[in-house]
Amino acid sequence: MASRKILHADCDCFYAAVEMRDDPTLREVPLAVGGSQERRGVIATCNYAARAFGVRSAMPTARALRLCPDLVLRAPDFERYRAVSREILALFHELTPRVEPLSLDEAYLDISAVTRFRGSATWMGEWLKAQCLARTGITLSVGAAPNKFLAKVASDWDKPDGLKVIPPQAMEAFVAALPVTCLPGVGPATATKLETLGIRRCDELRHLPREALIERFGKFGQRLFELCRGRDEREVRPQRVRKSVSVETTFPRDLPDLASCQAALPALVDRLEARLARHGHPPPSQAFVKVRFDDFSLTTLEGSAPWDALMTQAWGRGARPVRLLGVGVRLRPPEARRQLPLFDEGP
Ligand SMILES: [Mg+2]
Known part of the structure; x- marks a missing residue:
């Protein structure tokens, strides 16, 4: 099977980024978008100034305000976020029709067949980032890799405003050194379980035979066996047109x-x-x-x-x-x- 080329493009703190774009006074302050404390709301997104205080997505707003009393809180305005999202999606579609949106602000792109930019994933990633910023004022982090799993790890690698490319020849070494906590589906419980076995990185995980993994983790064991070897055959599924x-x-x-x-x-x-x-x-x-x-x-x-x-x-x-x-x-x-x-x- 010929090597595929997949991009994962992900806006940086999207809702907060839209708010900062539209109101410059918000750019220098810790900002979160989410539900109010009174209504027991949670944080949807926050900017990097807020993250420095330990504020995170999905955190109760009350807790976020204890961590960062000066936090500026905005109610989400999905109408506006959707409008920006449509522009960004249209940009992705200029590169390839093989776009699979995951949410308002991230998508996989299968660029295997794209011949523009001499087929260079790096060049395409640079172009997407520059165009996204120029057209919408939003910064994008892009990861490129031979499969979805690694493309997503890569887009997170140099966030914000990142571009990380994992070419096929670098994949082996990259995955070997990858902490198991980067594998999709490995939460705190699985990580602890693996750590008691002395396993922190993917190369260490490879020492466990498939049977042992399945015995310990059930069906997910099989997936772990593949992921720690950098294998992921999932296709990019272009969005079906919903009526x-x-x-x-x-x-x-x-x-x-x-x-x-x-x-x-x-x-x-x-x-x-x-x-x-x-x-x-x-x-x-x-x-x-x-x-x-x-x-x-x-x-x-x-x-x-x-x-x-x-x-x-x-x-x-x-x-x-x-x-x-x-x-x-x-x-x-x-x-x-x-x-x-x-x-x-x-x-
Ligand atoms: Mg994002």
Whole structure:
């Protein structure tokens, strides 16, 4: 099998970076984006000034404020983050259609077949970083390697604003010296378990036979066996074009009337919005409500009316107890991929 070339591109402290870009007074202060202390929120992202105080993603905001009393906290503005994310994704698509987004701010790119930049991963990485900064004001860290696992390790290597390339001939030595804690799936518990066996690095892990690993770690043992040898055959899966996003609930007891359906609506809409935010989808064009009645008949009503009006209409089609409710949105077609001519040859 011919060697593949994979990039992992990851924005540096993305939400915080967007906030700092749009408000220069935030650039020099410790900044976090997340939920408020009063609402028992957690930190989504923080800048490097905040990290110096020990503030981290997923940390309760209350704890972050104890560590860093001067921390400036901003509520997330996903609308704005999604807009920037779309620009960055469009940039990735100028290099290759083989883009697999992982979230709003990171993606894998399979550049094996890209002939521009003389096929140089280093050059492509430099170009992506420069273009991303010039077009969006956001810095990107890029890792390049023969597979996904190592590309992701590489993008983290020189963060922020990093570019780390692991060419095939350097892969062996790089993985040998890699701490086992860099392997995806190795959390504190597994790390401790390995440490009691005297294993801290991948070359030490290689001494354990496959059977011993499977015995100790089950199915994950097989994965460990491969990872510590730098093997990872997972393909880059270009994003399938989603036509809609929806959430639904089947109720343990049928909802007897329209009022109880209306009461169930806000929770569903919240879940839908959270899902849309997580996946960074373009703005929806059309909403729909789905109702399954207790006789199993199903109706879907689409429209631009507010949710409760859609619900009233949809329910009216059956006017009987309800087993299941769903809400969703149809999505606009994906961004027209810009096909800008790229300078093919060197500087
Ligand atoms: Mg990131």
